[in-house]
Amino acid sequence: MALRNGCVMATMTCLGAIAVTTAHAKPIAFAHGTTVMGEYGAGTMVEVQAFYAPTYRYSIGGGHLSLQSDLTDDTRDITYARLNYLAKRWNREAAQANIFMWGSIGRAHISQAGDRPTDNQFAWNVGGQADYETRRLYASFRTDLHEAHAYSHRIDTLQLGFAPYPHDYQTLATWFVVQGRNYTGGIYDGIEWAGLLRFFKRNAWLEAGLTLDGKVQAMLMFNF
Amino acid sequence: MRYLLLVSITLAALFNVRAQAGTIEMKVNGLVCGFCAQGIEKTLRRNAATADVLVSLENRLVAVSTKEGADIPDADLRKALTDAGYEVKAIERTSRSIDALRSELQATHK
Numbered sequence: 001m002a003l004r005n006g007c008v009m010a011t012m013t014c015l016g017a018i019a020v021t022t023a024h025a026k027p028i029a030f031a032h033g034t035t036v037m038g039e040y041g042a043g044t045m046v047e048v049q050a051f052y053a054p055t056y057r058y059s060i061g062g063g064h065l066s067l068q069s070d071l072t073d074d075t076r077d078i079t080y081a082r083l084n085y086l087a088k089r090w091n092r093e094a095a096q097a098n099i100f101m102w103g104s105i106g107r108a109h110i111s112q113a114g115d116r117p118t119d120n121q122f123a124w125n126v127g128g129q130a131d132y133e134t135r136r137l138y139a140s141f142r143t144d145l146h147e148a149h150a151y152s153h154r155i156d157t158l159q160l161g162f163a164p165y166p167h168d169y170q171t172l173a174t175w176f177v178v179q180g181r182n183y184t185g186g187i188y189d190g191i192e193w194a195g196l197l198r199f200f201k202r203n204a205w206l207e208a209g210l211t212l213d214g215k216v217q218a219m220l221m222f223n224f
Numbered sequence: 225m226r227y228l229l230l231v232s233i234t235l236a237a238l239f240n241v242r243a244q245a246g247t248i249e250m251k252v253n254g255l256v257c258g259f260c261a262q263g264i265e266k267t268l269r270r271n272a273a274t275a276d277v278l279v280s281l282e283n284r285l286v287a288v289s290t291k292e293g294a295d296i297p298d299a300d301l302r303k304a305l306t307d308a309g310y311e312v313k314a315i316e317r318t319s320r321s322i323d324a325l326r327s328e329l330q331a332t333h334k
Contacts, residue, residue, distance in 0.1 A: 030263020031308050032270075056263070056309035091254030091311040093284065133256050135281060168281045169261035203262055223259055 026131070027084035027100055029223040031056040037221045051084065059084045062106075073113035078123055080106025097132045108148050123148040135166040138175065157181045161198075172201045177209070247322045250286045250301060253311040255279070260310070267308045271296055276322045280329050289322040 029035045030053065037049045051061030065078045082104035090097040108123040124147050131140035138161030145154045159179045167173035177196040196209030196217065205221040255261065261279035264286055268277045273294035278287040286305065290296060302312045320328075 026259075029259050031267065033263055033266070055307070086309075089254070089309060091309075093253055093313075094256070096254040096256045096260070135256050166282065167258065169258050169265075169279050173258060200258060202258055223262060 026098065027051065027102055027129075028053045028056060028059045028086055033223050035059070035061075035221065035223050037219065039219045040217075051082070056089075057086050075111045077109040077111075078106055080104040080123065080125070082125075095132065095134045098130070100129045100131075102127050108150075110150060119150070121148045121150060136163045137161065138163075138177070155181060169202070172199060174199055246289075246317055246319050247325055248288045248290070248296065248301065249316045249318055249325070250288075250305070250312050251284055251314040252286050252305060253284070253313055255281050255284050255286075255310065257281070263308050264305060264310065267304050271300070271304065278322055278326055278329075283329065285329075287322055287325055 028051070033053050035049075035051045035053075037047075039047045039049075047063060047065045049061065049063035051059040053059035060081075060083055062079070062081045065080075066075070068075050082102060084100060084102040086098060087101050088099040102125075104125045106123050108121045110119045110121065112118065125145065127142065127144035129140055129142040131138070133139075138159070140157075140159045142157045142159075143154060144157075146152070157179060158181075159177055161175045161177040163173065163175050165174070175196075175198040177198060179194045179196065180191045181194075182191050192211060194209055194211040194217065196207055198205070198207040200206070203223045205219070205223075207221075208216070208218045210216060252264070255264075258281075261281060265277045265279055268274050268286070268288055273290045273296050274288055275291045276289045279285070280287075288296065288301070298315050301315060305312045318325075
């Protein structure tokens with residue numbers, strides 16, 4: 001039980017790291033657009049994702065997530081297919097707000113330290129995001145429920161971003177982002193805070209930052 | 225009389241050139257990031273009549289110039305931007321070229 005809790009905690013830590021780097025990115029970039037992402041999180045996570053959006057309303061694709069526990073030698077490799085859906089969009093003169101929902105199914109390969117057996121499990125996920133954005137301010141709330149036989153948890157993430165200057169299409173966008181994240185399921189006590197610096201221009205996005213305990217987060221994304 | 229006729233023909237020719245080099249300018253709601261602009265540009269460039277596209281987040285402006293002799297109906301433009309996830313508030317056909325508009329916007333922002 002302790003081992004399982006440790007594994008779940010390690011998974012939560014790693015998934016939390018993912019949330020730090022991905023929660024600002026919208027799951028649908030634009031109609032007929034392809035999004036490719038690569039992420040590195042706190043030395044415990046590597047993830048790649050690719051989505052194609054036939055319309056601005058939804059995107060389909062998949063990803064692979066490799067997790068290395070901070071607490072044990074356990075590893076988890078999750079390969080999944082995902083559907084993202086834009087439930088509602090509000091376009092205002094100088095602002096946009098969205099509500100996204102998504103779901104994924106996949107396979108989790110769990111490798112455990114010592115003489116404990118490896119396991120392959122069905123895994124699924126549902127989530128949602130509400131966001132509001134201008135050229136200077138960003139706010140989002142995201143919730144993500146992850147389920148498999150070995151784990152069940154939810155991550156709630158609130159993010160607030162500020163741009164020191166309003167960017168345009170041809171200029172470099174710079175954002176300072178603060179994130180607060182809360183875990184359910186007794187995984188993490190309190191709220192974890194992180195600071196991120198993000199740059200993007202045209203179709204490229206680079207983001208990097210630190211959690212309060214000094215762990216590095218980074219993400220690279222391209223839309224085309 | 226011949227002089228007046230010559231001037232009239234020249235002016236008419238000049239006006240025609242300017243009309244052909246005109247630009248369709250649209251005011252669009254929801255333009256807040258570069259990825260928005262990228263999606264709109266990609267959508268409009270797929271139209272065979274499109275010659276050039278300009279997107280300005282600052283001015284909430286999307287401008288399209290068409291190839292010589294070609295046009296894009298307002299209904300098609302509205303549908304293209306609506307299908308891209310944005311809301312067109314106004315469409316105006318102007319006589320200035322898209323390059324002139326681009327230079328004008330750049331000068332304004334300096």
